[in-house]
Amino acid sequence: MITLNHYLLLSALLFSIGTAGIFLRRNLITLLLSVEIMLNAVNLTFVALGRFNGSVEGQIITFFVMTVAAAEATVGLAIVIALFRHRETLSPDAFTSLKW
C-alpha cells in the first residue's frame, strides 16, 4: 500500500538531486533547471499532504508556487541571455567581477 511516507520520501530524494545539481554543474541553464527540480519536489509534498488532510489548500499553494516558478524562470533566463552577450560563456566561473 502506498502511504504518505512514500510521497514524502520521493520528494526528499528529488530535492536532494536538485541540490546536488546546484553544486555539481557549471552551466547557468542547468543551475536554473536544478532549482525547478527542487520546486517540483516541494510541490509534490504540498499535494500529498493536502490529499492526506482532505483539503484543497495544498493544491492552491502549488498553483502559486508554479506561478512564481514561471516568473523566476522568465527573469532568470533573461539574465542568462544578458550575461551570455557580455562574456560568450555560460559558466558561472566567468562572472566574478563582483567578487572581492
Next chain:
Amino acid sequence: MAPWLFYLFAVISVVSSLGVVGQRNPMYSVLLLIGSFISLAGLYVGLDSPFVAVTQIVVYTGAIMVLFLFVVMLLNAPREDVAPGPRLPIPGAIKAYGVALAVAMAAMLVWALSRLGAVPFVDDPQAAARVASVRDIGVMLFRDHAFAFEVTSILILVAMVGAVVLAKKTV
C-alpha cells in the same frame, strides 16, 4: 493508486532528474526534465488532484520548459565549457563536497521522515472527491485567496517587464 504505478512514476522521475543533473548538454537536460515533470503529473493524478496534474503539464512542460528550450537553442552553447580566466582551484574536491552534502541532506530527510511511521491516506471517498473537485479549488482560490491571486498577477506583470528590459540589446 496502484503501487506499481506509483513506483513506475517515482522511478521515472528520479532517474530522469539524475539525468538532468548528470548531463553535460543542456538540451538533453531540458528534455529529461520534461519527462520528470510528466511523471510527476502522473503522481498527481494518483493523488486525486487532476487540476494540479493538468496545470503541471500545461504550465511546466508546455510553457516553462519550452522557454528553456528556446534559450538553449538561441544561445547555441550546447557544451559546458571551461571559462576563460581564473578557475576554482580543485573542482574535483568541490564536486565531491557537493555530492557529500546532497547525500547527507537526503539521509537526514529520509531519517526524519521515517520516524513518522507509516501514515496511510484517508480512505474516505468523500474526502477524495472533495480534494479532486476543481470547483472547490476555484471557489477557494477566488474567495479565500483572492488577494494573493491579484498579487500574483502583479508579480507576473513585473516579471514580464523585467524580462523584456533585461534581454534588450541596449539597456
